[in-house]
Amino acid sequence: MAASSTGAARSRATGASGAPSKDVRGAILAEATRLFREHGVDGFSMRQIADAIGYSATTIYLHFKDKNHLMYAVCESGFAEFGASLAAAAASESDARERLRAIGRAYVDFALTHPLHYDVMFIRPKEWAIGPLTDARVGVGPEDPQRADPESFAELVQAVEAAVSARVFEGTIHQGADAREIAMRFWAAIHGVVALAISMNDQMRGFDHDAVRARGEVAIDAALGASR
Known part of the structure; x- marks a missing residue:
């Protein structure tokens, strides 16, 4: 039996x-x-x-084959959802400045609703989780120009390029910087807000979702409009 x-x-x-x-x-x-x-x-x-x-x-x-393989598959769905949410945000706005705002808000929302995914993706990345973020070809280092950017970051760069063309950054600290560098600055500003919230949420007050979203808005404004 x-x-x-x-x-x-x-x-x-x-x-x-x-x-x-x-x-x-x-x-x-x-x-x-x-x-x-x-x-x-x-x-x-x-x-x-x-x-x-x-x-x-x-x-x-x-x-x-093992738990790492399983967790990679679990996180793949998270990466896919993350990318889809940013793409949908980008498609929701025709104005270049507002498109970047929408992407920033979608980024914050994903991090708040998927804190564990965000942790293994961007705060404490696990070796098994970073494949979707990187070009895993042997011999291609992080500074090699052949190394492909993550799709979600490429989406942000495209939005920044449109903003540069629309002269969104004229008169700001970003004037003269290339689109990829501006995108890096934008990402750093938003990441700082959500990474702090995820890391410190259970250790001190002031990290409820409404407060974090409000800080996200400030970070987006600063990233978009800081004057020289």
Whole structure:
């Protein structure tokens, strides 16, 4: 009976063709995402996932070779959502200045609603989590011009280029800087607001979402309009 039960479970896990079942993979990812959001990357085990979805731990390893591989897949969805939210924000405004404001607000919103994703993406990046952010080709260093920028950053650079063309930065400290450098400054300003909030939220008061969004608006204004 035990052998029959094990065989049936393996059949459900792999599907009729013997290939790993997409339904099971989806269930694993959904439960891993839930546990990640509740407990952080180090707060749960593969066994807990297996118990929650009613499969053996061995079943998970048919789909993911280890926890790092699983967490990479979990965070891929976070990267995709992050990029999509910035792209949607950029598409929502035709005015170059307001487009940058919208991107900045979307950035803050993502960080506040996905703090654990943001932590592993931008504050304390894990080796397994940074693949979507970088060009992983061997021999291409961070300063190599062949290294591709992350798609979300490329989206920001495009918005800044449009703002430069619209003379948004004339008379500001950004005048004369290239679009990529201005985008870096803009990113740094917004990142500082949300990284501080995520890092200090449980240690001191003043980091409720409304307060952080208000600071985000100040950072956006400063990044856009600081005069010489």
